[in-house]
Amino acid sequence: MFKRKLILDLLLAILAFGCVFLFGHQDQSNYTSQLNRNGLSNSAVVIRTHSHQTLQTTVKKLDAAHLKQYQVQFAPSKSLSYFYGEGKFTNIPELSGRFFTDDDFKSQIPVVVVGQNLTKQLYAPTSQSYLYLHHRYLSVVGTVGTQSKSALNDHTFISISPEYVFDNRQLRHVKIYADGANLTGNQKQLKQIFKATKITPLVKTPIVGTSWLSSYGLLVLSLLVAVGIGILLAEIFYRLIQHQLDAPLDEHLAEHYRWGLFRQFAVHSFFAILVGYLIGVKQIDVIHYGFLFGFFCLLYVVLNLFFALRIHGSRPKKG
Numbered sequence: 001m002f003k004r005k006l007i008l009d010l011l012l013a014i015l016a017f018g019c020v021f022l023f024g025h026q027d028q029s030n031y032t033s034q035l036n037r038n039g040l041s042n043s044a045v046v047i048r049t050h051s052h053q054t055l056q057t058t059v060k061k062l063d064a065a066h067l068k069q070y071q072v073q074f075a076p077s078k079s080l081s082y083f084y085g086e087g088k089f090t091n092i093p094e095l096s097g098r099f100f101t102d103d104d105f106k107s108q109i110p111v112v113v114v115g116q117n118l119t120k121q122l123y124a125p126t127s128q129s130y131l132y133l134h135h136r137y138l139s140v141v142g143t144v145g146t147q148s149k150s151a152l153n154d155h156t157f158i159s160i161s162p163e164y165v166f167d168n169r170q171l172r173h174v175k176i177y178a179d180g181a182n183l184t185g186n187q188k189q190l191k192q193i194f195k196a197t198k199i200t201p202l203v204k205t206p207i208v209g210t211s212w213l214s215s216y217g218l219l220v221l222s223l224l225v226a227v228g229i230g231i232l233l234a235e236i237f238y239r240l241i242q243h244q245l246d247a248p249l250d251e252h253l254a255e256h257y258r259w260g261l262f263r264q265f266a267v268h269s270f271f272a273i274l275v276g277y278l279i280g281v282k283q284i285d286v287i288h289y290g291f292l293f294g295f296f297c298l299l300y301v302v303l304n305l306f307f308a309l310r311i312h313g314s315r316p317k318k319g
Contacts, residue, residue, distance in 0.1 A: 008237050009272040012230065016276025016296065019226050023292045024284035036151050037202065038073065038081060038094045044179035044202040049171050051195035056165040059084050061193045065160045070180025074160070076173065082165070083113075083157045089180060097142030098261045104141075105160040108165040112138045115153040116145030131156065143232065171195065177202060223295060227302060234303045237265055238310045246319065258311045265307045273300055 003027070053072055062084065071085035084105055092099055095116055102112055112131045114122070122129040122140055130137040138158065145153040158166055176194060178184055179260065190196055243263055263299055273296055 004240055005237070005268065008233055009268055012233055012269060012272035013276035013279075015226060015229055015233070016273045016299075017280045018276075018297065019223065019299070020277060020280025020284055020286065020292065021223050022219055022226070023288065024280075024286045026216065027287040028285065038152055038155055038157075039071070039089075040073070040177055040179045040202055043181065044177055045184050045190075046202050047176040047178055047194045047196045048198040048200070049176070049192060049194050049196050051171045053171050053195055054165070054168050055082060055160060055171070055174070056162070056168050058171060058194060059160055059165065060162045062086075065189065067180075067182045067192065070183040072167055072179075072183070073157075073177045074171075074174040075177065076167070076169065076175075077151050078151075079154055080156050080158070081177075082160045082167065082174070084160050085180075087106045090199060092144045093146055095143045097140070099142055099144065100157070100159050101211050105161045106163065107159070107161055108164040110159050110161075110164065111141045111161075113142040113144055113157040114140055116143055117153045117154045118156060119143055123244075133158075136166075138166070142281050180264065227299060230299055230303050231306050234265070234269070234307045235310070237268070238307060262304070262308050262311055269300060269303050269307075278286075 058074075066290075067086060069087040069089060071083065071089035073081040073083055075081045084102060085100065086102065086105065097113075099113055100111070114131065119129070123137060124130070129140040131140055132138075144155075144157075160166065171194060178190065178194075184190065188197060190199055210267055241264075277292075277296055280286075281289070281292075
């Protein structure tokens with residue numbers, strides 16, 4: 001009996017580890033996709049306009065709107081973005097130096113962040129590197145990139161501000177990408193600031209409003225299967241102790257005995273899930289720990305509720 005319970009504990013721990021793996025794989029997949037979009041999230045939008053309004057005028061409007069936690073990339077080409085933002089707006093892996101700060105978006109001096117594949121093209125007379133562009137040398141403050149083949153490795157970001165825009169071209173000559181709920185959540189404001197003719201999601205899905213399904217559908221299905229396997233393990237545990245419920249006891253003792261068995265399962269399942277979780281987070285990179293923790297709490301409740309119902313439905317013979 002003890003060995004069988006120990007095997008079930010091990011299987012439940014392996015199941016918990018597998019769930020951590022699923023979360024880690026999903027986070028990595030989403031992060032890789034985001035890096036291929038130069039740090040833009042799934043909720044980012046593409047703003048289309050035929051306006052003659054300049055980049056600097058647009059940035060001044062954004063600054064006057066006093067928005068927080070957003071970024072806007074004005075892209076004249078696939079490998080170049082003029083970058084403006086406020087607050088925490090992206091999470092791009094920095095290989096050296098730094099990414100842009102709020103001070104860069106207030107400065108009259110533009111600075112540059114380049115992908116790792118472009119470092120050999122920089123001019124570096126000293127420890128400070130420079131990007132030569134449009135007959136001017138711009139200071140490079142950081143290098144970004146990943147080990148995988150990503151568009152980020154070949155991309156150049158140049159900061160712009162209300163005080164100065166390095167290439168003050170018209171909006172109709174760039175692709176505009178906006179990210180951040182405080183900005184993209186107000187379509188009317190977007191149209192006013194960018195004189196937009198059309199606003200579309202960056203990540204397109206067959207049905208509007210189901211981008212979460214496109215991104216997380218497989219994860220949700222896998223987790224439902226994991227819950228089903230967990231319930232199966234709880235059922236096996238119940239079958240192992242089912243014969244103990246047939247003891248000829250009076251109703252009071254039987255009830256006490258049933259809940260004793262329930263507490264036994266609660267302890268076994270708690271430590272098995274905890275061990276699998278701890279081993280998983282130590283071995284696997286996970287970004288959304290809150291979602292992972294919430295799922296394990298739900299899994300624990302579901303398994304114990306199922307086991308409690310099975311025990312409650314089993315009535316021993318009265319003595």
